[in-house]
Amino acid sequence: MATTTAKEPQGRHQSKKAAASGWIGSALEYYDFFIYATAAALIFPQIFFPKGDPTTAIVASLATYGVGYVARPIGAFVLGHWGDTHGRKQVLVLCMFLMGFSTVAVGLLPTYDQVGLLAPVLLVILRLVQGFAVAGEISGASSMILEHAPFGRRGFFASFTLQGVQAGQILAAAVFLPLAHYMPEDAFNSWGWRIPFLLSFLVIVAGYIIRREVDETPAFAEVDKKGEVAKSPIVQAFTDSWADMLRVVCMALMNVIPVVATVFGAAYAVQAAYGIGFQKDVYLWIPVLGNILAVLVIPFVGNLSDRIGRKPPIIVGALASGLLSFVYLYAISIKNVPLAICMSLLMWGIVYQGYNATFPSFYPELFRTRNRVSAMAISQNIGTTFTALLPALFAAVAPPGSTNVWFTVGAITFAVTILAALAAMSARETYRIHMRDLGDPNAVPVDKDEYERLREQTLSDARLGKVVSA
Numbered sequence: 017m018a019t020t021t022a023k024e025p026q027g028r029h030q031s032k033k034a035a036a037s038g039w040i041g042s043a044l045e046y047y048d049f050f051i052y053a054t055a056a057a058l059i060f061p062q063i064f065f066p067k068g069d070p071t072t073a074i075v076a077s078l079a080t081y082g083v084g085y086v087a088r089p090i091g092a093f094v095l096g097h098w099g100d101t102h103g104r105k106q107v108l109v110l111c112m113f114l115m116g117f118s119t120v121a122v123g124l125l126p127t128y129d130q131v132g133l134l135a136p137v138l139l140v141i142l143r144l145v146q147g148f149a150v151a152g153e154i155s156g157a158s159s160m161i162l163e164h165a166p167f168g169r170r171g172f173f174a175s176f177t178l179q180g181v182q183a184g185q186i187l188a189a190a191v192f193l194p195l196a197h198y199m200p201e202d203a204f205n206s207w208g209w210r211i212p213f214l215l216s217f218l219v220i221v222a223g224y225i226i227r228r229e230v231d232e233t234p235a236f237a238e239v240d241k242k243g244e245v246a247k248s249p250i251v252q253a254f255t256d257s258w259a260d261m262l263r264v265v266c267m268a269l270m271n272v273i274p275v276v277a278t279v280f281g282a283a284y285a286v287q288a289a290y291g292i293g294f295q296k297d298v299y300l301w302i303p304v305l306g307n308i309l310a311v312l313v314i315p316f317v318g319n320l321s322d323r324i325g326r327k328p329p330i331i332v333g334a335l336a337s338g339l340l341s342f343v344y345l346y347a348i349s350i351k352n353v354p355l356a357i358c359m360s361l362l363m364w365g366i367v368y369q370g371y372n373a374t375f376p377s378f379y380p381e382l383f384r385t386r387n388r389v390s391a392m393a394i395s396q397n398i399g400t401t402f403t404a405l406l407p408a409l410f411a412a413v414a415p416p417g418s419t420n421v422w423f424t425v426g427a428i429t430f431a432v433t434i435l436a437a438l439a440a441m442s443a444r445e446t447y448r449i450h451m452r453d454l455g456d457p458n459a460v461p462v463d464k465d466e467y468e469r470l471r472e473q474t475l476s477d478a479r480l481g482k483v484v485s486a
Contacts, residue, residue, distance in 0.1 A: 023450035024167055027234030034164035035176040037227045038157035041112050042180030043187065044219045045153045048119040048146060049084070050188035051212045054196075059209045063127045064135045083140055085404040087147030092393035093250060095152025099389030100249035103232045103240070104160035107152055107389065112227065114149035116220035118142045123213025154181070155393035158376040163233035163385070163451065168322060168471030169478075171447060174377035175318025182310040189304045191215060235385045235451055246386040253383065253391035257455065260382040261395040266439035267330065267379075268399025270371045272432045273337045275403055277344070277364040278303050280410045280425060285348045285356065289416035292348055294356075302360050309365030310372065317373035322471065325447050326378035330440040333370020337363050338433030345422035371436070381446035384455030406432075 099107035122142050128135045157177045165173040191212045199208045232240075239245055246252050253261065278299070285294035321329050340363035347355035375396075383391040410428065414421040446454065448467045453459035462470065 023452055025163075025234035025238040025451055027237055028231060029164050029166060029234060030230055031161075031165050031169070031173050033226070033230045034161045034233075035173045037108065037223075037230045038161045038174075038177045039180035039183070040219070040223045040226055041108055041153055041157050042177050043184035044112060044216065044223055045115050045150045046181045046184035047188045047219065048115055048184075048216055049150060050185045051192050052084070052119070052122065052143065052146065054188070054192050055209055055213075059205060060139070062205060063129075063209075064125075064139050065128055067128075084143050084147030084150070085401050087144045088151040088397040088401055089394070091148035091151030092155070092397040093390075094148070096155060096390030096393035097250055099152060099156045099159065099393070100246060100387055103236050104156055104163065104389065105227065105230060105232050107156045108160060109224065109227055111149045111153045111156060112220065112223050115146055115153070116216050116223070118145040118149065119213055119216040120220075123210040123216075151397045152389070152393055154178075154376065155380070155389050155396060158392065159380045159388050160230070160233055162377055162380050163235040164230075166474045166477075167450060168467065168474045170381070171321035171326065171374065171377040172315065172319040174380075175314050175321075175373045177376040178372050179311055179314045182307040182314065186304060186307045186311065188212065189307075193300060193304075239385050244386060249387040249390040250394070253387040253394070257383055257387070257391050260443065261391055263439040263443050264379050264382065264392065264395035265399040265402075267334075267371070267375065267436045268396045269403055269432050270334055270337075270368070270375075270436045271400050271403035272406055272429050273341070273364055273368045273371075275406050276341050276410075276425065276429050277306065277360050279407045281344065281348065281356075281360065283407070283411070284345065284421060284425075287416070290421070291416070292351055294348070294351075294353060298353060298357070302357065305357075306361055306365035309361055310369050313366055313369040314373040317369050318377070321374045321377060322447060325445050326374050326381070327440050327443065327445055329370035329374045330378065331437045333367055333372075333374075334433040334437040334440065336370070337367045338430035340367060341429040341433075342422065342426035345426050349422040378440075378443075378446060381449070381454050382443065385451075388455070 095107055095111060098110065119142075122139065125138055125142075126135055154177055157180075158174050161174045161177060162170050195208050195211060196204060231237075282299040282302075284290050285292050286296050286299055317329055340359060344356060344359035344363050347359050379392045379396060380388050406428075410425045413428070414424040418424070444457065445461065448461035448464070449456075449459045450462065461467075
C-alpha cells in the first residue's frame with residue numbers, strides 16, 4: 017500500500033474491528049427502537065396510561081414513540097459536536113450507554129396503577145433519551161468505519177453500519193413477537209413485556225467489550241496530532257458544507273420508503289376504516305422478512321458502490337423504489353395479499369437497499385474529517401425527522417373513504433424519491449477520492465485504472481491476511 021501512503025492517514029487501520037463495532041452498536045440502537053415501537057402499540061396503552069379512555073391511551077402511547085424523533089435533531093447537534101471534538105470512539109461509547117441504559121430503565125418502570133401520572137412522564141423522558149442517543153450512532157459509526165477502512169473498500173465496510181440496523185430489528189422481532197404470541201396474556205402484560213428491554217443489558221456489555229478494542233481512527237488522530245480539531249465543528253460545517261448538508265437532508269427523505277412499506281401501508285391494509293381487511297399477522301411479518309432480505313443485500317451493494325461509485329446505487333434505488341410504491345399500494349387496494357407482500361419485499365427489502373447500503377459511506381465522504389460527524393448527524397437526522405411526519409400527511413390527503421388512495425400516496429412518495437435522486441445527482445462522486453481530500457469540492461479523484469489497481473491490491477492484501485497500516 018505504499019502508493020497510497022501520501023494520501024491516506026497513517027496508523028493502524030482496524031477495518032474489521034471497526035465494522036464489528038459499528039454493526040453491534042447499530043444493532044443495539046435499533047433493537048431498542050423496534051421493541052419500543054412494538055410495545056407502544058401492544059402493551060403500553062394498558063399499563064402506562066389511564067384506562068378510562070382506550071382511544072386516548074393508544075394515541076398517547078404512540079405519541080411517546082414519536083417524541084423520540086423530536087429529540088433526534090437536538091442529539092445530532094450535541095453528539096455530532098462531541099464526535100468531532102473528542103473523537104469517534106468516545107461518542108460511540110456514549111451513544112451506546114445512553115441508549116442501552118435508557119432502554120433497560122423502561123423495562124424497570126412502575127405502571128400507571130402503581131405511581132399514576134408519573135409513569136407516562138418517566139416513559140416520555142426515557143424515550144427522549146433514546147431519540148437523543150440514536151441521533152449520533154449512525155453518523156459516528158459510519159465515520160469510524162469509513163476512516164478505518166482501506167482505500168477502495170470504504171463502501172463495503174461502511175455498509176455494515178446499516179446491516180447492523182436491519183439485524184437489530186430482526187433480533188427484536190425474534191425476542192418480542194414469540195413472547196407476545198406464546199405467553200399467557202396476563203403474564204405478558206404483567207412482566208413478560210419487560211424481558212426484551214432488560215436483555216439490552218447484555219448487548220451493552222457485548223458492545224462495550226468490542227468498542228473498547230477499537231483505536232481512534234487514523235484520520236481523527238492525525239487531525240488531533242496537528243492541532244486541527246475544530247473548536248466549533250458545527251459552525252464550520254454550516255459555513256463550509258451547507259450545500260452538501262442540504263443534499264443529505266434531501267437524500268435522507270428516502271426514509272419515506274420504509275414509512276410507506278411498514279407504517280402507512282400497514283394502516284391502509286389493516287385498519288377497518290379503509291375497508292381492505294388484511295390480517296394483522298401479515299404485517300407483523302413484512303418487517304421481519306424485509307430486514308432479512310436487507311441483511312443479505314446490503315454488503316453486496318456496499319461492495320458494488322466501491323466498483324461503480326456511490327451515486328448510481330442511490331439514484332437507481334431512489335427512483336425504482338419510488339415507482340414500486342405505486343404497485344405495492346395498488347396491490348393493497350385490490351386486496352391481493354401475495355402481490356402486496358412481494359412488492360413490499362422488492363421495494364423495501366431489495367431495491368431501497370441501493371440507497372440504504374450506500375449512504376453510510378457517501379454521506380461522511382462529502383465532509384472533511386474535522387466536521388464529518390456533525391455535518392452528517394445534523395443533516396441526516398433533520399431529513400429523517402421530516403419523514404416521521406409523512407404518515408400524518410398521507411392520512412390527511414388520502415383519508416379513509418377517499419378514492420385512489422394508492423395513487424395519491426404513491427405520487428407523493430415518488431415525488432420525494434425524485435427529490436432524493438436529484439440531490440444525489442447534484443453531489444460530487446467520492447469513491448475514488450483519498451481520505452485526506454474528502455470534503456474538498458476541488459479534490460481530484462484517482463484515475464479509474466489506477467483506482468482499480470489500488471483496489472485490487474487492497475483485496476489481495478486482505479486475502480493474504482496482511483495488516484493495512486497506511
